[in-house]
Structures are given as structure tokens and as C-alpha cells.
Amino acid sequence: xxxxxxxxxxxxxxxxxxxxxxxxxxxxxxxxxxxxxxxxxxxxxxxxxxxxxxxxxxxxxxxxxxxxxxxxxxxxxxxxxxxxxxxxxxxxxxxxxxxxxxxxxxxxxxxxxxxxxxxxxxxxxxxxxxxxxxxxxxxxxxxxxxxxxxxxxxxxxxxxxxxxxxxxxxxxxxxxxxxxxxxxxxxxxxxxxxxxxxxxxxxxxxxxxxxxxxxxxxxxxxxxxxxxxxxxxxxxxxxxxxxxxxxxxxxxxxxxxxxxxxxxxxxxxxxxxxxxxxxxxxxxxxxx
Amino acid sequence: xxxxxxxxxxxxxxxxxxxxxxxxxxxxxxxxxxxxxxxxxxxxxxxxxxxxxxxxxxxxxxxxxxxxxxxxxxxxxxxxxxxxxxxxxxxxxxxxxxxxxxxxxxxxxxxxxxxxxxxxxxxxxxxxxxxxxxxxxxxxxxxxxxxxxxxxxxxxxxxxxxxxxxxxxxxxxxxxxxxxxxxxxxxxxxxxxxxxxxxxxxxxxxxxxxxxxxxxxxxxxxxxxxxxxxxxxxxxxxxxxxxxxxxxxxxxxxxxxxxxxxxxxxxxxxxxxxxxxxxxxxxxxxxxxxxxxxxxxxxxxxxxxxxxxxxxxxxxxxxxxxxxxxxxxxxxxxxxxxxxxxxxxxxxxxxxxxxxxxxxxxxxxxxxxxxxxxxxxxxx
Numbered sequence: 001x002x003x004x005x006x007x008x009x010x011x012x013x014x015x016x017x018x019x020x021x022x023x024x025x026x027x028x029x030x031x032x033x034x035x036x037x038x039x040x041x042x043x044x045x046x047x048x049x050x051x052x053x054x055x056x057x058x059x060x061x062x063x064x065x066x067x068x069x070x071x072x073x074x075x076x077x078x079x080x081x082x083x084x085x086x087x088x089x090x091x092x093x094x095x096x097x098x099x100x101x102x103x104x105x106x107x108x109x110x111x112x113x114x115x116x117x118x119x120x121x122x123x124x125x126x127x128x129x130x131x132x133x134x135x136x137x138x139x140x141x142x143x144x145x146x147x148x149x150x151x152x153x154x155x156x157x158x159x160x161x162x163x164x165x166x167x168x169x170x171x172x173x174x175x176x177x178x179x180x181x182x183x184x185x186x187x188x189x190x191x192x193x194x195x196x197x198x199x200x201x202x203x204x205x206x207x208x209x210x211x212x213x214x215x216x217x218x219x220x221x222x223x224x225x226x227x228x229x230x231x232x233x234x235x236x237x238x239x240x241x242x243x244x245x246x247x248x249x250x251x252x253x254x255x256x257x258x259x260x261x262x263x264x265x266x267x268x269x270x271x272x273x274x275x276x277x278x279x280x281x282x283x284x285x286x287x288x
Numbered sequence: 289x290x291x292x293x294x295x296x297x298x299x300x301x302x303x304x305x306x307x308x309x310x311x312x313x314x315x316x317x318x319x320x321x322x323x324x325x326x327x328x329x330x331x332x333x334x335x336x337x338x339x340x341x342x343x344x345x346x347x348x349x350x351x352x353x354x355x356x357x358x359x360x361x362x363x364x365x366x367x368x369x370x371x372x373x374x375x376x377x378x379x380x381x382x383x384x385x386x387x388x389x390x391x392x393x394x395x396x397x398x399x400x401x402x403x404x405x406x407x408x409x410x411x412x413x414x415x416x417x418x419x420x421x422x423x424x425x426x427x428x429x430x431x432x433x434x435x436x437x438x439x440x441x442x443x444x445x446x447x448x449x450x451x452x453x454x455x456x457x458x459x460x461x462x463x464x465x466x467x468x469x470x471x472x473x474x475x476x477x478x479x480x481x482x483x484x485x486x487x488x489x490x491x492x493x494x495x496x497x498x499x500x501x502x503x504x505x506x507x508x509x510x511x512x513x514x515x516x517x518x519x520x521x522x523x524x525x526x527x528x529x530x531x532x533x534x535x536x537x538x539x540x541x542x543x544x545x546x547x548x549x550x551x552x553x554x555x556x557x558x559x560x561x562x563x564x565x566x567x568x569x570x571x572x573x574x575x576x577x578x579x580x581x582x583x584x585x586x587x588x589x590x591x592x593x594x595x596x597x598x599x600x601x602x603x604x605x606x607x608x609x610x611x612x613x614x615x616x617x618x619x620x621x622x623x624x625x626x627x628x629x630x631x632x633x634x635x636x637x638x639x640x641x642x643x644x645x646x647x648x649x650x651x652x653x654x655x656x657x658x659x660x661x662x663x664x665x666x667x668x
Contacts, residue, residue, distance in 0.1 A: 020572050020602055077529075078504055098602070100570060101529060103502040104394060104474055108431040111399035125571075127601045139571070139601040141631040156547020157571065158599040161631055162653075182546055184396045211550055215397050238550040240557040248533050249546060261550075280654070 002131040002176040003151070003196040003203070004094050004120070005070055011137050012068040012092075013038040014075055014083045016048055016055055020098075021074030024139050025053065031142055033135040036066040059083075059090045070137055072128065073097040080124065081106035088119045098139055100125030100183055107185040114187060121187025127157035127179035130164075140164070140177070148173015150286060151197040153190060154209035155182045155216070159237060163209055163279055170283035175203040182211070184250075190220035198228060205231040207282055208273070210264060212238045212246050217264040225271035233285045234268045235276040236261045289498045289512065290337035294377045296496040299471070300478075303463045306490045310379035316360045320353060322378040328352060329381035332360060333493075338368035346373065349381055370519070382492060384482035386449070390461065391477035392429070392468040401429040401468060403461060405443045409480035423447060435465040449483070456489040472502035500526065521565070521584050528577035531568035539660060540585035541566040542578075542596045542612075544603050548653070552597055555657040561664065564591050572602035578611025586616050586623065592667060593623055595660045597653055599630040605637030612641065622646050624663060628656040 005011075011028070015021040016038025026049055028035050037054050040046075044057030056062035059071065071087045073080060073095065080099040087095045088110075102110075102124045114121050122129060128138010133147040145164040150172055154160035157179045164177055178193060180186055190208060197203045210217040217236065224232050238246070238261040246260070269275050274285045291299075297307050309326050312335070313319045323330050334346030341347060344366045348359050366373050387409030395402045408422030425443040429435045440461045444454050460481070468476045478491045503509060503526075525532035531546075539556070541563060543549045549568055556563055565588075567581045585594050598608055608629070616625070628650045629637045641647050650656035 024602065077501060098571075101501045103472060103505075104499040105401075105431060105469070105472055105502070108394075108399050108401065112430070112432060127571075141599075141601055144631075154547070156545050156550075157601055158543075158545035159547035159551070161599045161601060162547075165630065184394075185399045209547075211547060237547055238554050240554050241550065242557065245535075245553055245557065245562075248535075249549075278654075280652075 002134065003200050004122070004129050004176065004178070005131055005135050005137050007034075007134050009070050009135060009137070010034055010036045010066060010068045011070045011072065011135065012036060012059070012062055012066065014059065014071055014073045014087065016040055016053070016074070017043050018074055022048065024074070025049075027142060028136055029053065031136050033137065036068055037062045059086045059092070063090045063092070069093045071095050072137060073099050073123075075099060077101045077103070081110055084110050084121065085113055088113050088117045092119060094129070095119055095121050096126055096128050096137055097121065097123030097181070097187070098126060098128065099123070100181065102183070104185065107183070111185065111187075120192070122178060123181040123183075123187055125157070125181035125183045127160060130174070130177040132174050138179070144168065145177060146171070146173035149175050149202060149204045151175050151200070151203040151206040152177040152209075153180060153193045153197075153206065154178075155180050155211055156209065156237070157181070159209050159279065163207060163235070163282060166279055167207075167283060172283055172286055172288060175200065186216075189216045191216070191223050194220055194223050194228060194232070198230060203230065205233065205286060207286070208232055208234045209279075210234065210236045210261075212241060212261045213250055213259060215259060218259070218267055221264075221267040221271040221273070224268065224273050231287065232273040233276060233282055234265075234273045235279055235282060236264050236268070239265060289500055289503065289509065291496040291498065291512065292335045292337055293333060293493065293495075294335055294375070295512070296494040297377075297491070299467060299496065300491050300494055303467055305460050305463055305478075306488060308380045308382050308490060308492065310377050312375050313378050314375050316357050319356050319360055319376065319378050323350070323353070323356065326378070326380045331379045331381050332363060333377040333379060334363050334366055334373045335375045335377055336368055336371060336373055338371055340368055341366070344368060382482065382484070382490065384484050384490070384492075386483040387480035388447070388482070389477075389479045390457070390464065390481045391475060391479070392435075392465050392473070393477075394474045395428065398428060401431060401465070402426050403429055403435060403439065403443065403465070405447065405457070407447060409482070429465065434469070435462055437462065450487065452487055453483065453489060460489060460491075467496075471496065472499045472506060473497060474499045521581075524580055525567070528573055528581065530570060530573055530577060530581055532581070533566040533568070535563045535565060537562040537564040538590060538592045539664060540564045540588070540591040540594045542569060542582055542585070542594065542598065543567070544569050544571065544598045544600065548597050548599065551653050552595065552657055555653070556661070559661050561661065569598070569603060569608070575607045575611035575614065578608055579614035582612055582615035583618060586618070591623070593660060593663055594625045595656065596625060596627045596629070597656055598628070600632035600634065603631070604633045605629045605631065606633040606640060609637035609640040616644070624648065626650065626656055626660045626663075628653060
């Protein structure tokens with residue numbers, strides 16, 4: 001029915017007593033997601049939301065008590081690396097970093113730790129993983145999507161919301177929606193996500209939303225050409241942007257940063273993906 | 289954040305990497321005094337964190353006293369990206385037999401540091417494709433174990449250079465990686481790294497960029513980030529964890545997330561228009577920080593209208609509305625604000641904003657941008 005999370009998933013929030021962590025934890029709880037605990041060093045032993053969610057000092061204590069397998073990271077950027085590494089060390093399967101702007105070299109260390117573990121990191125700067133009707137492991141606006149059989153992946157969080165709204169208006173349901181985040185160094189990329197959707201019997205087509213910069217879309221194109229059996233509909237934002245307009249958005253040290261949307265659209269089109277000229281065109285390209 | 293050359297050179301010198309003798313000056317009298325001390329010929333180098341000083345005439349060779357007055361005046365008149373030149377590095381001119389490029393960069397796709405060594409040293413490597421045309425070699429570096437001598441050796445043995453240089457390359461590369469780590473740099477570059485007639489490697493010029501997200505743990509740069517070195521808007525933005533992009537057009541933007549920024553920009557580009565300042569509030573800022581940033585748009589007479597395109601997830605549209613009202617309320621000169629609010633608490637936000645009759649509301653980005661572009665068109 002979904003990838004990364006399902007109805008048996010047990011979710012925790014790292015930073016559950018912070019302003020944003022707390023409010024989104026409550027929304028998750030109210031929307032029926034299985035939130036089993038949270039961490040906040042120094043506040044262990046307390047309970048949140050009228051005794052509904054226990055708080056622990058460490059992820060280890062939290063996992064021992066709750067058997068959690070998904071963690072949402074809401075801690076501030078300066079302690080995000082510590083929080084993510086802690087979750088990897090405790091064997092959390094899926095770590096979603098809502099936190100953005102994590103120091104560059106911290107992200108490099110996290111990438112090494114992830115590659116040596118069985119954990120998957122979604123983000124940083126991810127809006128989360130959303131299985132409509134089952135769990136909203138993140139910050140997706142409530143009631144924005146219907147359950148269904150289309151998988152949705154997007155680098156941009158806001159364009160992910162935008163696409164969900166358009167699909168919902170067209171009556172098209174979602175198996176899983178995932179925001180990968182658009183920070184310079186990311187955890188999971190399009191390729192891994194496509195592989196997961198390919199293996200998910202309840203997803204029968206995939207919508208992929210990309211943009212300028214990086215090479216994630218090119219790796220997706222190779223996969224679509226060589227291995228994917230499910231139809232992929234893509235929208236790549238910024239087709240008309242000149243390099244002069246894009247350049248300020250990227251650190252000048254970023255290699256391949258100016259890979260234009262035009263080039264990506266060409267590569268995806270050649271690989272056999274369906275190309276939407278705008279987000280509004282996406283529903284018409286879906287078989288339903 | 290880019291360091292200036294004199295700062296980067298001081299860092300290299302402290303690490304034991306050979307650099308030419310140099311001193312910082314802020315006027316012609318000082319330059320003359322330094323020149324007498326280190327001897328002609330000297331090079332005057334404009335100090336700026338902005339790129340493009342070479343092309344602007346900010347690097348000049350001087351052979352005698354009487355050239356100093358005119359040439360230093362010319363350099364102090366240079367303005368790069370709105371920033372004037374405050375100081376000049378006076379450096380002993382150096383003759384050399386060969387130039388190399390040596391850098392520790394960040395590979396964002398793979399998420400590792402990389403070592404890059406190239407024979408395209410000097411100004412040549414600023415041209416596009418120069419690295420693919422000249423002999424250029426790279427290797428990824430394990431962030432935890434660090435750069436190892438054999439990894440440098442694997443690259444330098446491929447260069448057209450004498451074996452006697454290899455040990456120097458190893459030593460300098462390892463030190464450069466230490467600097468990269470210690471400073472939380474996103475790049476440390478020596479260009480060019482020259483071979484002297486005595487077969488010694490010297491760092492003639494260097495650039496360093498410190499990762500903005502890591503500045504909180506580098507108090508040594510607190511001074512460097514002060515307003516004199518950075519415009520007010522960018523400084524405020526950094527404080528609030530908001531992205532601020534300073535484009536020269538007349539339409540200001542408040543968006544959340546780069547995806548929406550690209551979407552709106554794409555629409556402008558199709559009409560051959562350029563944007564004004566873009567404020568990307570990212571996710572979840574407070575209404576106070578939104579107000580401070582938005583006020584920059586409302587108070588700027590160059591901005592004729594403001595476009596607000598926000599799809600709230602963690603960002604609450606009512607908090608955004610509160611911020612906009614706070615900012616807008618401070619300005620007597622009302623300008624049109626084109627608004628599209630979606631997502632978390634959007635209806636509440638809209639209701640709060642509806643009291644202003646020069647605010648207009650749209651359902652899609654397409655309609656929002658069409659209306660804003662039409663308004664600009666009517667202004668001519």
C-alpha cells in the first residue's frame with residue numbers, strides 16, 4: 001500500500017518539546033498517525049498531550065520502550081547531526097529530517113554513517129513521508145490528499161503540496177508522497193525512491209517533480225530508461241530560467257549546480273518519462 | 289561566506305604553506321611605505337569578497353613609486369556587486385616557471401570533499417571548460433579519515449612536473465584539507481600555486497568559502513560577518529534563517545521554498561522580465577522575522593508591487609499574514625500586494641489580510657503572476 005511507512009509503523013519525534021516539534025506531533029496524533037514517543041534530553045519521564053505520548057531523554061531509551069522504526073527530526077540545525085547519528089546508531093529504519101540548513105560537513109559525516117547502516121535518511125529540509133489515510137510522518141498540510149495508487153516524489157516541499165492539491169482536485173489518490181528536500185546535500189534521492197515505488201505492489205505509476213541543480217534527475221532518467229516498468233510522469237520546474245537567474249541560488253562551489261531544467265527535461269523525455277509542461281497538466285498524463 | 293584574500297593568505301601562512309610577502313594598505317602613503325620595505329616590483333590587489341576583481345582591473349603590477357598614486361586611486365574606485373574596495377593587499381611580485389591549481393572542494397552530489405589538482409592554473413581556469421581541456425585530476429576524500437599522502441601522490445604523479453615537487457604537493461594538500469575541516473569551509477582553493485625558479489611551490493592567490501550554516505560554531509568570523517562586509521538585508525535574513533536574493537527588478541517576492549520561487553521566476557522569464565528581491569521564508573519562521581524581512585520590500589521605493597506566494601506546511605499562513613500586516617502597517621505609501629495563500633491555516637490568513645483594499649487574492653500561481661505582470665505592464 002505504500003513505501004517507507006505503513007499502518008504498522010511506529011513513529012517518534014526527536015525534539016518533541018520544541019515549538020514546531022510539539023505542534024506537528026499533536027497534528028500527527030490527531031490525524032491518526034501512530035506516534036509512539038518523543039525525545040527531549042532533560043525532559044525524559046514527562047508525557048505530552050495529556051499523557052498520550054511519553055518523552056525520553058535518549059533515542060535508545062525511546063526505542064527500547066516503544067520499538068519505534070521511524071523518526072522525525074525537528075531539532076535545531078546545530079544539533080541535527082547529533083540527532084540523526086543517534087537514530088542511525090539505534091537502528092531506526094527511516095529517519096526524516098524536517099530540520100534544514102544542517103552544516104555542510106555534518107551532512108558529509110551523516111552520508112558516510114547512512115551508507116554503512118541499514119537506515120534511510122529522507123531530507124534534510126523534507127516535508128516528510130505521507131501515506132493518505134494512514135500516516136502523515138511530517139508536516140504536510142492536513143487533508144490535502146486522497147489514498148490511491150500514484151506515488152509522488154518531489155525535491156521541493158511546496159511543489160509537493162501543490163501537486164497533491166491538484167491531484168486531489170482531479171480525484172486522483174496517492175500511495176505515498178515523499179518530499180526529498182532541496183538542501184545542497186541530501187539523503188535519499190530520486191533513484192532510490194523510484195526503486196522503492198517499483199517494488200511496491202500498490203503503486204502503479206509515479207509522479208516525479210524536480211528542478212534545476214544537481215544530478216538526481218539524470219540518475220532517475222537512466223533508471224527509467226533501463227529498469228523502470230511503471231509509467232513515470234515528470235514535471236521539472238524552471239525550464240525557462242537563465243543561468244544568470246539560477247546562479248545566485250547555488251553555492252558557487254557546487255559542482256554541476258547549473259544543470260538546467262531544460263537539459264533534465266530532455267534527458268527524462270528521451271528516457272521515456274511523460275513530461276508535464278506545468279503542474280496543472282500532471283493529472284491529464286495519469287492513466288485513470 | 290567568502291573570505292578576502294588577505295584573510296585567506298594569513299590562514300595559509302599560519303598553516304605553514306608558503307605565500308609571498310604581503311601587507312594590507314588603505315591608502316597610497318601606506319602602499320609606498322610597504323613597497324620600500326618589500327622592494328619593487330609589487331602587485332596591488334583589491335581586497336573584496338566579491339568575484340570578478342581581475343576583470344575589473346583590481347590586480348595591477350607596479351614597478352616604481354610614481355605609479356602608485358594613480359593606480360591605487362583607480363583600484364579604490366572599483367565597485368563590485370555594489371561593494372566598494374576598502375583595502376589593497378600590497379604583495380611582492382613573483383616570477384615563476386609554471387602555474388597549477390590546487391583545491392579542496394565539496395562534491396554536493398556525492399556528499400564528500402574532493403581534492404582537485406590541475407595544470408590549468410592561473411586565470412586560464414576561470415574560462416568555461418578549462419578544467420576539461422587541461423590535465424585535471426580529482427579524488428574524493430573520506431571526511432572522517434582525512435586526506436592521505438598516497439591519494440595526493442596518485443594525482444600528482446600524472447602531472448607534467450618534476451618528482452621533486454611531489455612531496456611539496458603532498459604537504460600542501462594535507463594542510464589545505466586541515467584548513468577545510470577546521471574552518472568548516474565549503475572550498476579552499478589555491479590558484480595559482482606556482483613553481484619558482486628555485487623549484488619551490490608558492491600560493492600566489494587563494495580563495496576560501498566558509499559554509500554559512502556552520503558560522504554559529506566559528507566565533508573567529510563574527511567580525512567578518514559584520515554589516516560593513518554584508519548588506520543589511522542579507523544579515524537580517526541569516527539571523528532569521530530566511531533566504532534573501534537581491535535581484536534588481538521592481539517586483540518583490542515573498543515565497544516559501546525554492547520550488548515556488550522557481551515557478552514564479554519561470555513565469556517572469558517567459559515575459560522577459562527580471563525579479564526584484566526574493567525573500568524565501570523557508571519553513572516555519574515567526575511572524576516577527578517575516579515582518580522584518582517584508583518591511584524591506586514595502587519600504588523600498590524601487591519595488592512597485594509585492595507578490596506573496598506561500599503554500600504553508602510548517603509555515604502557518606495566519607502567522608505569515610500577521611507578519612505582512614506588521615510590516616505593511618509601518619508604511620504610509622501603499623503598494624499593491626498580490627497574494628496567494630494555500631495550506632496550513634490559509635483561510636484564517638486570508639481573512640486577516642482582506643481588510644486592505646490594495647491587497648488582491650488569487651487561487652493559482654499562474655493567475656497570481658499574470659495579475660502582477662499585467663500591473664507592471666500598465667505602469668509601463
